[in-house]
Structures are given as C-alpha cells and as structure tokens.
Amino acid sequence: MNPFQGKSFLKELDFTGEQLEFLIDFASHLDDLKANHIPHEYLKGQNIALLFEKTSTRTRSAFTVAANDLGAHPEFLGVNDIQLGNKESVADTAKVLGGMYDGIEYRGFAQETVETLAKESGVPVWNGLTDEWHPTQMIADFMTLKAHFKTLKQLTLTYLGDAKNNVAHSLLITGALLGVNIHIGAPKSRQPEEEIVQKAQAIAKTTGSQLLITDDAKAAVAGADALYTDVWVSMGEDVDYGERIKLLLPYQINADLVAATGKKETIIMHCLPAFHDLKTTTGKKFGEKYHLDALEITDEVFLSPASVVFEEAHNRMPAIKAIMAATSGHLFF
Known part of the structure; x- marks a missing residue:
C-alpha cells in the first residue's frame, strides 16, 4: 500500500x-x-x-x-x-x-x-x-546531506543569516523529524517564529534531534557538518537593505566561520540564488553601495571544494x- x-x-x-x-x-x-x-x-x-x-x-x-x-x-x-x-x-x-x-x-x-x-x-x-x-527544497537538501555522509541521524546542520523565513522554518521542522541537529545563527530580531520553534522542539524530543538557536555565529557553527545560508532579503519583502545587511553581516559564511566549525569535512549549502560576487545587477548595486564583495556568502567559500550548492540545485x-x-x-x- x-x-x-x-x-x-x-x-x-x-x-x-x-x-x-x-x-x-x-x-x-x-x-x-x-x-x-x-x-x-x-x-x-x-x-x-x-x-x-x-x-x-x-x-x-x-x-x-x-x-x-x-x-x-x-x-x-x-x-x-x-x-x-x-x-x-x-x-x-x-x-x-x-x-x-x-x-x-x-x-x-x-x-x-x-x-x-x-x-x-x-x-x-x-x-x-x-x-x-x-518543503520540496528540504527533500533535495537532506538528499544532498545523506549522499555525502551516508546517514542523517545526529548530523549537525547550521543555518546562518535571516532565519525568520520559510527555509529556516522548514529546516528546523525537517531536521527535527529526521533526527538531524539543527543550529540557527541569527540576530534575535531575525530568528525563527516562536510557534515554529516550539513545534520543532516537541518533535526533537521524540527523535533525539538537538536544536540550538543563538545570536552567536561561532557558537552556532561549532561542530557543524554542514553550513547553510539563504539570501538576506526574501522575495517580496519591503525592507531597508542597508539596515538588513549591517544586521546580518556577522553571519556571512566566510573562511573564518568555516574554520570555526572545528571540522575538516564540513560542506557548504545554499538554496540559491546567491549573492557571492558582483556578477549580477542586484549584487553589483549592493556591492557598490555598501562596499562589499559579497553578501550572505563569500565567493571563496561558495566556489570552494567543500561547496555542494550545485549538486543541491540538481537534486x-x-x-x-x-x-x-x-x-x-x-x-x-
């Protein structure tokens, strides 16, 4: 059946x-x-x-x-x-x-x-x-994770940046259901909705998943098997871009944060599109205005051997x- x-x-x-x-x-x-x-x-x-x-x-x-x-x-x-x-x-x-x-x-x-x-x-x-x-993104994401680590139970995935959005909410719930540890690194004002957190915590109690939500980026990435981020402004959002960028810049996935995981096999994930360089009209505009080479993830990390973003996209x-x-x-x- x-x-x-x-x-x-x-x-x-x-x-x-x-x-x-x-x-x-x-x-x-x-x-x-x-x-x-x-x-x-x-x-x-x-x-x-x-x-x-x-x-x-x-x-x-x-x-x-x-x-x-x-x-x-x-x-x-x-x-x-x-x-x-x-x-x-x-x-x-x-x-x-x-x-x-x-x-x-x-x-x-x-x-x-x-x-x-x-x-x-x-x-x-x-x-x-x-x-x-x-939800369809989640099947692709955890398929990618399982392909690399052969199992999902007790892996740790850290999401960084704007966590008051659909991707962070889906990662929390899906990770809890699958027994994957989910860490969220985000400023307090951009952390997941409390209702979603409570639902994820209730599920995690039955599966052994460990959830961590913190505004300390380095604490969030410690021991992570995967680092994951998304764009800092979701489609349709009306926000002050300058304020959002200033707020989230400490959560940019860069070489320092990757090193802070303390692991050599950490993979890098992103649901795309990504502002990792200035080769888009939007990226160029933000880069020139705010004097940045990248937003949520640096080009160095995005194109590194640890990055699985295009495998993730294929999936x-x-x-x-x-x-x-x-x-x-x-x-x-």
Missing part, C-alpha cells in the same frame, strides 16, 4: 520522519535511473498544472523536467495567465483545474492558497514555495520527481 497516493505535499509537518526519509531515498533511486537512462514513466498520460505567482529558476525547471521524465505533460500558468484570487477565487480555480489536471504545483506567497488548492481541487497539490514553507529535480511519483503515480510499496 502506498501511504502517499493522492496526498498533497504542502508542508513537512504533514509527514513523519520515516516518510520524508523514504522520499529522500526514492529521489536518489530515481536520480540513478535517469543517470543510467532507465525509463520511469510513473505519471504517463497525466497532465500537470504549474502555478507560479513568484518567479523561479530551479523550481520551474525541476517540475518541468521531472514531469517530462515521468511521462506527464506540464503546463506553466504564470501570474498573468490565471485569475488566482483576482477575478476568480482560489477555491473556484482549484475546482476548475482539478477537473482538467491530475496534479497541481503552486509557488507563491500565502500558505493558505496552496492549502485551499489542495482542499478544493481533488488532486495532489505540491508546494513549490510559500512565505511559510519550502531539486529528483526530489520533486519523487514527490510527484509517490503522490500521483499509483506506485506499489
């Missing part, structure tokens, strides 16, 4: 640690199948709607390639293509799309939107990112493929 069949993938809290680790291992299996040119069209004949309120490189590409590899036809519906909550309610849109498509991906702002799509469409819905959660595709196949592929486990 397949416990995932027909189920939506909206947030990590909806699953057990065992189920999440199954998806991680299934993703690795599907990645091996593709590498060896072995067909795996578990969604053959299906049609998939890809709803995007936010722009995307990895999520859109991963869902498109994954759907094609699984034998499905993906249809991109951008913010200007549909009336999601504008001239048509989310519930009405969900019912229309559910009558035409076999599955729906949503990447946008409100978690309520993706929850309504799942409730009203009658087909599996997959959260490609909301302001609250980033978005098999991770999403595993989620889609498990929930809509009528598989027998």
Whole structure:
C-alpha cells in the first residue's frame, strides 16, 4: 500500500520522519535511473498544472523536467495567465483545474492558497514555495546531506543569516523529524517564529534531534557538518537593505566561520540564488553601495571544494520527481 497516493505535499509537518526519509531515498533511486537512462514513466498520460505567482529558476525547471521524465505533460500558468484570487477565487480555480489536471504545483506567497488548492481541487497539490514553507527544497537538501555522509541521524546542520523565513522554518521542522541537529545563527530580531520553534522542539524530543538557536555565529557553527545560508532579503519583502545587511553581516559564511566549525569535512549549502560576487545587477548595486564583495556568502567559500550548492540545485529535480511519483503515480510499496 502506498501511504502517499493522492496526498498533497504542502508542508513537512504533514509527514513523519520515516516518510520524508523514504522520499529522500526514492529521489536518489530515481536520480540513478535517469543517470543510467532507465525509463520511469510513473505519471504517463497525466497532465500537470504549474502555478507560479513568484518567479523561479530551479523550481520551474525541476517540475518541468521531472514531469517530462515521468511521462506527464506540464503546463506553466504564470501570474498573468490565471485569475488566482483576482477575478476568480482560489477555491473556484482549484475546482476548475482539478477537473482538467491530475496534479497541481503552486509557488507563491500565502500558505493558505496552496492549502485551499489542495482542499478544493481533488488532486495532489505540491508546494513549490510559500512565505511559510519550502518543503520540496528540504527533500533535495537532506538528499544532498545523506549522499555525502551516508546517514542523517545526529548530523549537525547550521543555518546562518535571516532565519525568520520559510527555509529556516522548514529546516528546523525537517531536521527535527529526521533526527538531524539543527543550529540557527541569527540576530534575535531575525530568528525563527516562536510557534515554529516550539513545534520543532516537541518533535526533537521524540527523535533525539538537538536544536540550538543563538545570536552567536561561532557558537552556532561549532561542530557543524554542514553550513547553510539563504539570501538576506526574501522575495517580496519591503525592507531597508542597508539596515538588513549591517544586521546580518556577522553571519556571512566566510573562511573564518568555516574554520570555526572545528571540522575538516564540513560542506557548504545554499538554496540559491546567491549573492557571492558582483556578477549580477542586484549584487553589483549592493556591492557598490555598501562596499562589499559579497553578501550572505563569500565567493571563496561558495566556489570552494567543500561547496555542494550545485549538486543541491540538481537534486531539486529528483526530489520533486519523487514527490510527484509517490503522490500521483499509483506506485506499489
């Protein structure tokens, strides 16, 4: 019996640690199948709607390639293509799309939107990112971690920077569920929401995961097997960039913080895009204005042999493929 069949993938809290680790291992299996040119069209004949309120490189590409590899036809519906909550309610849109498509991906702002799509469409819905959660990213991240260390239990992953966001929240919950120690290094004003912390702590008591949330960057990285960061301003945020940069600069992943782990095998992770140099218009603007060569991670560390950021980016595709196949592929486990 397949416990995932027909189920939506909206947030990590909806699953057990065992189920999440199954998806991680299934993703690795599907990645091996593709590498060896072995067909795996578990969604053959299906049609998939890809709803995007936010722009995307990895999520859109991963869902498109994954759907094609699984034998499905993906249809991109951008913010200007549909009336999601504008001239048509989310519930009405969900019912229309559910009558035409076999599955729906949503990447946008409100978690309520993706929850309504799942409730009203009658087909599996997959959260490609909301302001609250980033669950498909987590399968890719912990798949990357497991590939390097062969196990997840009692590994320590440290997240640095802006931790009042979807990635930090998802890492806390997913790590707790999987028995991974999660350290958060962030200023007090940008630490995870207390409600999320409490939920993660309750889970951690049952799995043995150790959680640490501190404003001391060096204490946060001590003993870390992986260092992880994200951009300092999330998409859609209206903030004073100068103040945010000044606040978070002590949490920049640089050579000094890597050395402070006290370990030689620490890997470097980032969900991308990254402002590690001045080769983007945004990075150049910030670099010139604030006299910096990089923001959340230095170029030296980003491009170092310890960096697995592009492997992590690749893993978005098999991770999403595993989620889609498990929930809509009528598989027998």
